[in-house]
């Protein structure tokens with residue numbers, strides 16, 4: 526048995542999803558003539574109660590477009606030090622938009638309204654970069670799938686309004702957050718200027734992210750996506766997967782979360798595990814005791830057919846997902862319980 530727990534991006538389209546893709550009506554989306562892409566963008570925009578949406582080939586491109594929409598060169602983005610837009614987009618924010626970061630020292634990738642307020646540069650003091658955008662990540666990737674209380678996001682929104690800051694949500698795993706916290710897409714749509722959501726992670730699509738905003742902003746986003754080379758032609762085949770995922774793969778995220786918690790409980794029983802970070806969604810981050818190295822654990826599990834990944838030195842990551850089934854879960858729990866060093 527091969528069990529891949531390195532990320533929720535490893536999922537493959539199910540036969541039912543493939544059937545939906547195969548049957549999609551398509552056209553040339555560069556001329557905005559792909560009916561399935563148009564329908565998908567409409568559905569996602571309505572779901573969030575936002576005016577418009579645009580389909581992207583990746584979450585990175587959707588985030589990079591949002592940054593370009595919300596800033597000018599020289600401006601500063603305020604976000605947590607572990608943010609994907611800072612750490613894992615290959616320096617795109619500076620390469621594409623010429624912006625820099627004020628990195629806040631949040632908890633598990635999450636920041637607070639007070640920290641944001643503290644992090645804003647005085648716009649009259651012309652020596653410092655102009656604070657222009659706050660970037661939120663929910664759930665947090667490096668923070669181990671932690672997710673925000675809506676109340677804190679509302680407080681941060683108020684700080685943004687008071688200080689003329691754009692408010693962007695990197696919601697690659699927002700679906701997981703909404704399931705875990707019983708929140709609704711419209712609650713997020715009402716808060717943020719721009720939101721990116723990913724379909725190729727927990728929702729199991731092969732490709733695709735969507736950027737949400739108001740009509741004017743999405744019109745500008747269309748041009749930026751073109752500049753970034755993100756136009757796709759008969760993309761309806763991919764959008765059909767997104768529509769299928771919205772209808773079938775959201776509520777089941779709860780299963781991934783439950784399995785993640787069960788894995789966490791098992792890891793806590795293991796003598797070779799020092800810390801298991803709190804588990805809120807589908808990401809488990811744990812640290813081994815000093816006498817056991819990261820690679821020893823990864824290698825030993827690999828020999829048993831289980832792949833997990835290294836998040837950073839001393840921190841290992843397991844991610845549960847759609848293709849991680851109960852039978853695999855039972856095998857992994859048993860394997861972990863028997864593993865010794």
Ligand SMILES: *Cc1c(COP(=O)(O)O)cnc(C)c1O
Nearest residue numbers: 583584585586609662666695697
């Ligand atoms: C995966 C991810 C993205 C986007 O990644 P792509 O691989 O470009 O789709 C953005 N933000 C976070 C937090 C992510 O985990």
